[in-house]
Amino acid sequence: MSAADSHTRTVDAFSAYLEGELSPEEKASLEHHLSTCIQCRTSLERFRRTLGGLGMLKQTSAPNSFLEAIQQQIHRRSRGRFFRRRWLLFGRIPFEWLSLAMIVAMLVYYIVVLQSSPTGVKPIP
Amino acid sequence: MSLSERLLVARLVRRDEEAFNEVVRQYGDRVFNLVLRMVGSRAEAEDIAQEVFVTVFKSIDSFRSEAKLSTWLLRIAANHAKNRIKYLARRREHEPGGSDSADLADEGRAPAQSHIRGPDVLLEAAETEDIMQQAIATLEEDQRLLVVLRDVEELSYEEIVEITGLPEGTVKSRLHRARMTLKQLLEDKFK
Numbered sequence: 001m002s003a004a005d006s007h008t009r010t011v012d013a014f015s016a017y018l019e020g021e022l023s024p025e026e027k028a029s030l031e032h033h034l035s036t037c038i039q040c041r042t043s044l045e046r047f048r049r050t051l052g053g054l055g056m057l058k059q060t061s062a063p064n065s066f067l068e069a070i071q072q073q074i075h076r077r078s079r080g081r082f083f084r085r086r087w088l089l090f091g092r093i094p095f096e097w098l099s100l101a102m103i104v105a106m107l108v109y110y111i112v113v114l115q116s117s118p119t120g121v122k123p124i125p
Numbered sequence: 126m127s128l129s130e131r132l133l134v135a136r137l138v139r140r141d142e143e144a145f146n147e148v149v150r151q152y153g154d155r156v157f158n159l160v161l162r163m164v165g166s167r168a169e170a171e172d173i174a175q176e177v178f179v180t181v182f183k184s185i186d187s188f189r190s191e192a193k194l195s196t197w198l199l200r201i202a203a204n205h206a207k208n209r210i211k212y213l214a215r216r217r218e219h220e221p222g223g224s225d226s227a228d229l230a231d232e233g234r235a236p237a238q239s240h241i242r243g244p245d246v247l248l249e250a251a252e253t254e255d256i257m258q259q260a261i262a263t264l265e266e267d268q269r270l271l272v273v274l275r276d277v278e279e280l281s282y283e284e285i286v287e288i289t290g291l292p293e294g295t296v297k298s299r300l301h302r303a304r305m306t307l308k309q310l311l312e313d314k315f316k
Contacts, residue, residue, distance in 0.1 A: 011305070014304075014305075016297070043308075046308055046312060047308050050304060050308040053257045054261075054277055055276060055279075056250060056257070057162065057277050059154065060157065061154050062153040062157035063171060066157070067146060067150065069175055070179060074179055077179065082142060
């Protein structure tokens with residue numbers, strides 16, 4: 001095999017070598033070539049750094065408004081069939097408002113009914 | 126496919142809105158990241174990723190339960206991203222004075238040589254991201270997809286085969302060529 005063929009075969013096997021997919025014989029042959037060829041060693045190092053750089057690309061999150069934007073799109077395209085706006089607090093049953101309404105109702109009941117009741121304690125004139 | 130995933134898909138088929146919200150919450154970041162790495166622009170990525178989920182909502186009936194939901198989603202995302210890349214390339218061709226870098230300017234991604242100082246900055250995290258993203262953007266969309274799926278998203282070859290529909294051997298040889306192109310590109314930049 002010529003030196004050029006040997007370089008080409010080595011370079012072609014970089015991915016398989018780094019991903020551990022070469023047979024023991026192929027691996028030994030490649031490593032033998034690397035031990036004698038500075039050009040291929042340098043090339044492998046740069047190849048490794050390229051993959052390292054790709055792996056360093058950080059994972060990005062979708063924007064906060066992402067879900068809402070999709071819901072709006074579906075709502076619009078389905079002509080209002082899906083993802084209708086609901087009069088709910090934060091998209092669910094508004095227990096906070098229900099509780100508040102009950103407290104107000106009880107307060108009104110107490111003031112209007114109980115305060116005017118004949119059994120209520122009246123001050124002595 | 127797991128039982129919980131089957132149940133989720135069954136709810137999606139009934140167009141259960143809460144199930145759909147769950148899918149977006151679960152896979153939104155992955156889909157967004159994949160398309161962002163493919164197209165290189167946040168605004169485009171946001172638009173494509175939204176389109177992906179609208180397609181999911183519309184075409185869930187065509188989902189075959191032998192596949193994983195995540196793989197199916199990523200396949201849709203890959204197709205949308207590839208189509209958008211082609212569309213943007215065509216648009217740039219027809220724009221007077223349009224060039225590949227024009228669309229990327231607002232992302233701080235002007236032509237690479239303009240702000241690369243030397244080989245020693247290659248591994249500095251902030252710049253590496255920018256440099257790598259620029260390099261990815263120069264690849265053909267098929268090669269770009271393979272690099273993103275394997276080297277950025279770190280998916281298995283089995284998953285990549287499912288997403289791309291290519292035989293494993295083709296995936297591996299194309300991926301190797303893409304990596305070599307990237308390596309060459311980075312070497313040229315630092316000459």
